Amino acid sequence: MNDILIRNGRVIDPASGLDECADVAIAKGRISRVGKAQAKAKHVIDAHGLVVCPGLIDLHVHCREPGHEEEETIATASAAAVAGGFTTILAMPNTHPPQDNETSIHYVLQRAREAALARVLPVGCITKGQEGKNLAELGLMTQAGAVAFTDDGLGVASASLMQRALQYSGMLSMPLMQHCQDPDLMTGVMNSGAVAVRLGLGGIAASGEQIMLRRDLELVERTGGHYHVQHVSSAGSVELLRQARQKGLDVSAEATPHHLLLTEAACSTYDPNYKMNPPLRSAADVDALRQGVLDGTIDCLATDHAPHSKEEKELEFALAPFGIIGLDCAVGLYAKALIETQLMDWPLMIARMTTGPAKVICNSKPELGRLTVGGIADVTIIDPQADWTVDVSAFASRARNCPYDGWRLPARAVVTIVDGQVKHSLLT
Amino acid sequence: MAKKASSSSRATDGPRLVWTRKDLLGLDDLGPEEIVHILDTAESFKEVSTRSIKKVPLLRGKVVALLFFEASTRTRMSFELAASRLSADTVQFTSSGSSVAKGETTLDTVRNIEAMGVDIFVIRHHQSGACHMLSRNVKASIVNAGDGQHEHPTQALLDIFTIRQRLKRVEGLKVAIVGDIAHSRVARSNILGLKKLGAEVVVVGPPTLVPATIEKMGCTISHNLDDVLGHVDVINMLRIQFERLGGNLFPSIREYSRLYGMNAQRLEQCKPNVLIMHPGPINRGVEITSEVADGPNSCILQQVTNGLAIRMAVLYLVSQV
Numbered sequence: 001m002n003d004i005l006i007r008n009g010r011v012i013d014p015a016s017g018l019d020e021c022a023d024v025a026i027a028k029g030r031i032s033r034v035g036k037a038q039a040k041a042k043h044v045i046d047a048h049g050l051v052v053c054p055g056l057i058d059l060h061v062h063c064r065e066p067g068h069e070e071e072e073t074i075a076t077a078s079a080a081a082v083a084g085g086f087t088t089i090l091a092m093p094n095t096h097p098p099q100d101n102e103t104s105i106h107y108v109l110q111r112a113r114e115a116a117l118a119r120v121l122p123v124g125c126i127t128k129g130q131e132g133k134n135l136a137e138l139g140l141m142t143q144a145g146a147v148a149f150t151d152d153g154l155g156v157a158s159a160s161l162m163q164r165a166l167q168y169s170g171m172l173s174m175p176l177m178q179h180c181q182d183p184d185l186m187t188g189v190m191n192s193g194a195v196a197v198r199l200g201l202g203g204i205a206a207s208g209e210q211i212m213l214r215r216d217l218e219l220v221e222r223t224g225g226h227y228h229v230q231h232v233s234s235a236g237s238v239e240l241l242r243q244a245r246q247k248g249l250d251v252s253a254e255a256t257p258h259h260l261l262l263t264e265a266a267c268s269t270y271d272p273n274y275k276m277n278p279p280l281r282s283a284a285d286v287d288a289l290r291q292g293v294l295d296g297t298i299d300c301l302a303t304d305h306a307p308h309s310k311e312e313k314e315l316e317f318a319l320a321p322f323g324i325i326g327l328d329c330a331v332g333l334y335a336k337a338l339i340e341t342q343l344m345d346w347p348l349m350i351a352r353m354t355t356g357p358a359k360v361i362c363n364s365k366p367e368l369g370r371l372t373v374g375g376i377a378d379v380t381i382i383d384p385q386a387d388w389t390v391d392v393s394a395f396a397s398r399a400r401n402c403p404y405d406g407w408r409l410p411a412r413a414v415v416t417i418v419d420g421q422v423k424h425s426l427l428t
Numbered sequence: 429m430a431k432k433a434s435s436s437s438r439a440t441d442g443p444r445l446v447w448t449r450k451d452l453l454g455l456d457d458l459g460p461e462e463i464v465h466i467l468d469t470a471e472s473f474k475e476v477s478t479r480s481i482k483k484v485p486l487l488r489g490k491v492v493a494l495l496f497f498e499a500s501t502r503t504r505m506s507f508e509l510a511a512s513r514l515s516a517d518t519v520q521f522t523s524s525g526s527s528v529a530k531g532e533t534t535l536d537t538v539r540n541i542e543a544m545g546v547d548i549f550v551i552r553h554h555q556s557g558a559c560h561m562l563s564r565n566v567k568a569s570i571v572n573a574g575d576g577q578h579e580h581p582t583q584a585l586l587d588i589f590t591i592r593q594r595l596k597r598v599e600g601l602k603v604a605i606v607g608d609i610a611h612s613r614v615a616r617s618n619i620l621g622l623k624k625l626g627a628e629v630v631v632v633g634p635p636t637l638v639p640a641t642i643e644k645m646g647c648t649i650s651h652n653l654d655d656v657l658g659h660v661d662v663i664n665m666l667r668i669q670f671e672r673l674g675g676n677l678f679p680s681i682r683e684y685s686r687l688y689g690m691n692a693q694r695l696e697q698c699k700p701n702v703l704i705m706h707p708g709p710i711n712r713g714v715e716i717t718s719e720v721a722d723g724p725n726s727c728i729l730q731q732v733t734n735g736l737a738i739r740m741a742v743l744y745l746v747s748q749v
Contacts, residue, residue, distance in 0.1 A: 200556035
């Protein structure tokens with residue numbers, strides 16, 4: 001007998017092209033059937049009117065553990081993930097100390113097992129101590145279970161070091177994720193332009209992102225290896241990526257909810273909840289990013305969930321840290337940016353949250369992001385007409401730095417199943 | 429031309445504007461009639477400073493806290509005198525030797541002082557937007573005495589007040605602001621205030637000190653001071669900050685002074701009644717020579733005098749809400 005039967009949902013599996021009303025059965029942590037099943041199960045979920053899809057994957061989450069457990073822990077980030085419909089999250093390595101060796105990778109996996117909520121996959125630093133000077137032990141971290149490498153928060157400034165990192169990660173068949181920002185041009189706290197000038201705040205020009213991206217694409221052309229661009233923020237970067245794909249380079253890219261929804265104008269009140277790195281840019285950039293997600297230039301959606309304490313976000317704009325949280329309400333935010341705007345329908349948006357990110361980590365985790373009979377039973381159920389109001393105080397995340405409080409969103413994850421176990425459910 | 433609601437006459441005829449703002453964060457928020465209302469209110473306070481007993485009891489029993497997180501001489505003294513002429517009690521604060529030096533946040537510092545019963549905070553802070561952040565979090569009035577590179581509203585108000593006094597109008601005038609526009613809160617507040625009252629503003633300096641997008645604030649840009657001299661009614665010379673030299677924003681003081689400094693030769697190219705302003709402190713011989721700064725076209729000390737009346741007006745108005 002099956003453990004779980006999800007009946008009558010709109011089953012969307014971008015990997016196989018499936019989009020039809022069907023049932024999904026789960027037994028012993030595996031998908032046992034997809035289609036019309038007269039099967040029996042211990043636990044039946046009526047998914048009429050709901051979307052049933054592979055478990056969502058978020059390539060970009062800051063869990064803050066070890067080092068800043070007062071902001072978030074692996075357990076609370078996992079809780080926020082499953083509350084938001086994510087079955088897999090990648091834990092960024094800019095912790096204290098940074099995740100730059102096999103022991104720290106083991107530690108993340110251990111804490112994730114104890115939390116037993118989402119699948120938390122560790123990402124290792126590219127450079128030791130995230131200092132941008134010497135390569136970290138990419139090989140040993142791969143053996144320990146790291147699924148990608150990045151110095152996120154900082155771009156790798158040295159071109160020669162980046163070249164070596166690409167060669168090395170290419171040998172390991174591991175993706176290298178870059179936070180594209182030339183440090184020499186990191187001269188401000190918000191997008192460079194008329195709004196920054198009026199507010200008297202230092203600007204961060206899109207050229208700082210594009211210069212590093214251009215350089216890296218030159219390197220990738222020479223070295224090969226999988227290169228992934230984190231949180232793309234500018235129209236110019238989207239165009240560079242489009243050209244790189246046309247050349248056939250092995251590149252992937254992600255866009256965040258805030259870069260798909262908000263512009264620099266939001267900074268006008270000096271509210272640090274609109275302070276991001278890369279910064280919120282112009283409406284034209286938002287449009288270009290949405291088009292990039294539509295045509296596949298940007299093949300992944302990722303939250304860049306970045307918890308910070310209340311006191312840090314009460315500081316003056318320039319002193320407050322960058323970043324906001326996003327896991328709990330991401331599905332609704334993406335739907336607001338991409339579906340409510342009639343840019344795309346659910347299958348494409350779900351592809352950007354399942355097959356897209358799964359492809360980035362496919363060499364270490366080949367089974368994720370699909371509904372395959374016999375495959376891992378990571379399943380997310382979404383109410384596409386939830387029409388709910390965000391209440392940040394009710395988030396599972398420990399942090400509250402989120403500008404979407406009080407927003408009405410068109411969709412919401414209602415059930416999250418990881419390894420065949422229901423980890424989150426809003427259904428009675 | 430039909431006489432518009434002239435900014436030079438006291439708005440005693442017709443309904444007086446009812447002031448509704450608890451805070452003065454910047455001129456960006458104010459409408460033209462609110463700016464004129466402050467100027468007119470200041471006009472009525474000017475006379476107080478000429479009395480033998482320079483005091484009126486309008487703020488008696490009120491507490492004004494002067495919190496200068498960044499160094500200042502004239503603005504702090506001007507606010508202090510303004511408060512005392514209105515009979516308010518004042519408390520002072522400078523960030524060195526305070527708990528800020530021990531790592532207390534700006535918000536905690538201000539909340540603690542507010543708990544002692546303060547009605548108005550006058551804040552000077554090195555961070556743009558600090559006053560906005562505080563106004564969201566405290567109940568007392570906040571008066572911005574300069575926040576980072578954002579705004580310095582009372583400076584612009586006293587500049588406009590002085591222009592109105594000397595040239596009898598603001599609307600239709602052409603005003604040049606010369607110098608480090610990028611880092612200047614005085615420039616931003618002046619651009620906003622002057623535009624709202626119908627003046628034209630041209631900002632002058634090298635592109636490294638004049639961001640191109642400043643045009644979105646409604647001014648035009650020139651990189652050549654000599655081109656604009658003959659066309660303007662007012663020239664406001666900003667102080668050049670020597671600490672900017674390290675950032676390669678301009679090659680040398682010497683070159684800057686030659687390209688953008690105001691001197692007697694340049695004054696000759698100006699309209700005869702051109703008004704020369706400077707928010708101080710002056711680097712004599714750098715952005716302005718002594719003969720210009722101390723000459724008949726200069727109104728630099730008049731600006732300082734008028735600052736007192738403007739600050740009395742602002743303290744009085746926000747205290748009434």
